[in-house]
Amino acid sequence: MDKPWNNKAWWLVAPMLALVAFSAVIPLMTVVNYSVQDTFGNNQFFWAGLEWYEQVLSSERFREALLRNLLFSAIILAIEVPLGVFIALNMPKKGPGVSVCLVLMALPLLIPWNVVGTIWQVFGRNDIGLLGWSLKSLGVDYNYVSDPLDAWGTVIAMDVWHWTSLVVLLCYAGLVSIPDAYYQAAKIDGASRWAVFRHIQLPKMKRVLMIAVLLRFMDSFMIYTEPFVVTGGGPGNSTTFLSIDLVKMATGQFDLGPAAAMSLVYFLIILLLSWVFYTVMTNHDAQR
Amino acid sequence: MLELKGVGKTVEGSVHIAPASMTLVPGSLNVLLGPTLSGKTTLLRLMAGLDRPTTGEVWFEGANVTGVPVQKRGVAMVYQQFVNYPAMTVFENIASPLRVAGVAKDEIARRVEKAADLLKLTPYLSRTPLTLSGGQQQRTALARAIVKGSKLVLLDEPLANLDYKLREELRAELPKLFAATGAILVYATTEPTEALLLGGHTATLSEGRVTQFGPTLDVFKRPLDLITARTFADPPLxxxxxxxxxxxxxxxxxxxxxxxxxxxxxxxxxxxxxxxxxxxxxxxxxxxxxxxxxxxxxxxxxxxxxxxxxxxxxxxxxxxxxxxxxxxxxxxxxxxxxxxxxxxxx
Amino acid sequence: MARIELDRVRHSYGSGYALKEISHAFEDGGAYALLGPSGCGKTTLLNIISGLVAPSEGRVLFDGADVTPLATRDRNIAQVFQFPVIYDTMTVAENLAFPLKNRGAPKAEIDRRVEEILRLIGLEHRARSKARGLTADDKQKISLGRGLVREDVNAILFDEPLTVIDPHLKWKLRSQLKALHREFRRTMVYVTHDQTEALTFADKVVVMFEGEIVQIGTPAELFETPRHTFVGYFIGSPGMNVIPARIDGATATVGGQAIKLDRAPTLTGGKTELGIRPEHLTLGLTGLPVSITRIEDIGRARIVHADLGGNPIAIRAPEDAEIPAEPKVAFTPGKLGVYVDSWRAL
CATH class of the missing domain: 2.40.50.140 (Nucleic acid-binding proteins)
Known part of the structure; x- marks a missing residue:
């Protein structure tokens, strides 16, 4: 079907292009600019070439933070995706329960990041927090301030609590779009519960599930506010993710050059990993 | 009067409509008859101005309207699928073209009620389309086409998705409904019997070609060629x-x-x-x-x-x-x- | 294979009965159609047989055994739905094998049956392709195939299975289904609102109207002697003429004109009507005077709409029949029915 050719439409796009230029392209170019220069803070810049990149990539600190990030993303994906699918499968499809469930599920998503952090920071304290205190009175030696493992547990629990709902809601949307006839046909064909999941529900959920995985991966890889509020990156550096490290470097130490180089590397890693995720999943889709 | 002067449509080398010339007079009922993919919908779209012909000209009421976009032509179109605004009541659905045209409030109420009365929709005016049966939904779409008061009304297999008894009833009513408005009615269908029941004039289409155009019974009884005879035969010739x-x-x-x-x-x-x-x-x-x-x-x-x-x-x-x-x-x-x-x- | 019996089955979706009390037996190996307009309860009845809906009251028996409490899975029936249901992740062959696999059939048997069904539905060349890339027609053929693949089912149920099939392919599939039934003699129940599908497929047609069975009979019985005016109206195009009349003994009076009946019907009070098909009326120089209001020429015949003593009637006249200047209508002897409160009394 052909449409009349009309160049006027470009004027409608122009404001958006300008906005994107100001909010994304120009800051990005500034960062690129910083990343190849050195400064001592008095607005004098010296050409540094790729020195900062070499420094960032070879630093132990960067590699550790990157590994932490990858581990964190892997863990929360491994928990949130199956859990989200499981909850979505068990949510009611019709009746008054639907809206109750949907509101309950949406609640954590409505809370601002830093508030989530604060809630869990208090929740986990073993003097006044419900979780920390309960665990302590049960005899569990739990202290997220001093024990790296406890800190990880707390940050992961917090993320699962905060974001599983997103996976649930996306999967639920996929599930309710399946016509009743599919379930009826499966009953007639004598399909088991597993076969219904494997051959009807999973294929119909696949597209939304892909979006959920992608969103959760990118978000978790860029996580900053919540762990910063709860643990501040500690104890030691045990919960210092890339973004936290980046902020420390840029605004704590005012190492603008290395911080700029690092943020660009960080940006490229996210871009690359997201692309890999996307291609792998869509290819898989196309083969079927 | 709608005149097609050698109107044709070719897309990327394949002919969708071979150049065709037809003259449709006000108040007439014209049937486009042909099997699926014979070009009925393409021809309707060319008449409406939804598509631009690659050859020929479309004239409406003495003016060349080739290339004039559909919004400026004031045509009404009803599709095989029941197309209504799901969130609006039947009343609002029927009233929508009048609201766009900025008709006064009491005038809208008067015209909507008249159309609803004609199409037996009066009891359902405050309901939303999706709570109605298929027949009532399509009546709503037809009522909207009627109140619009268009001089060209295009119907693309409007009854195809209805039960056959409903189809029988609505088919008998349709020509009467539009006859009073003096509009040019164009009705696309795949069913020869439907063309015969509607009467008027019929154009038979086969593989993008208008094979014959004339009074319906004439075309049926005296086909010019085998293709037309086959197209206009149910059961097959x-x-x-x-x-x-x-x-x-x-x-x-x-x-x-x-x-x-x-x-x-x-x-x-x-x-x-x-x-x-x-x-x-x-x-x-x-x-x-x-x-x-x-x-x-x-x-x-x-x-x-x-x-x-x-x-x-x-x-x-x-x-x-x-x-x-x-x-x-x-x-x-x-x-x-x-x-x-x-x-x-x- | 089984004889399916409905014993005083009723169903309600909340307010009022969608299905009024029904007792009926589908004989083993019979081909049945449930015919009626949308909302008449035919799909509900089908789902009660398959167990997808539990009846509010009454029992369902397969070969005399009460299966009412049994789940769909355990009733061992096959059902084909209105819209194609295919398993996206599987190939065409795997789709067909699925019902057998779920019941643990041996591999050799699965292969043999899948092969047979592939041939039957004409999709051998597609056996190894993923089912989801196919057209709606082919997908529905897979659904049909899955319904036919198990040899040991108690019954095969069809819920308007040809809705999505292209009109030009419909009659082929319809006749294939009929041939299949003749060959395998399984109990088949076919739900549809299309009279042609029902009459062509079934030996016995069950006509439903507003949650009730109004007549069960062969196609000829439904056409010749409708038990209810609804059957007369619904079967045939145009439907039976229903004319209000006064009955005195063996004489009916319509608009002041007397019509002799074969014998005096037993009257039980209520409104009395005459029912006669347009095919059983002859326009000529003898009979009751009528005034013609409209003539539809459908090529092979003419449908003459006329007024008989203030009542609209339709007469089917042959293709080249003369329409007299002072037309009269004659009733074919033995074809006139008398209806009391819509039910046939003579």
Missing amino acids: NTIAATKTGGRFLVAGMSVPAPDLPDGDYILGIRPHHVSLDGDGPPIPATVTVTEITGSESYIHLEVAGSPWVMLTQGVQDLESRAKVTLRIDLKHLIIFSSSGEALAA
């Missing part, structure tokens, strides 16, 4: 090859009287209701493949000399599959085509 020598046709090993035509090869067309088991005519052996019963009539599908035939009988007649029967053909109603498919005598 039976055909058989014949050779004329010495004043008689030689058909399937039999000799039958022939009209005054030069000797040579011909194709004989016989309509299914001119085939029977008990008439006079020459006997033709056939095998029953399957029987379809519509209630008032039965379609007996047969095999005659290796090609599929259909016999139409009244009432319920169920012949066993694979039964051997002897057919009789009503020779008075033969349609004779030259071997290249032009109609010679009907």
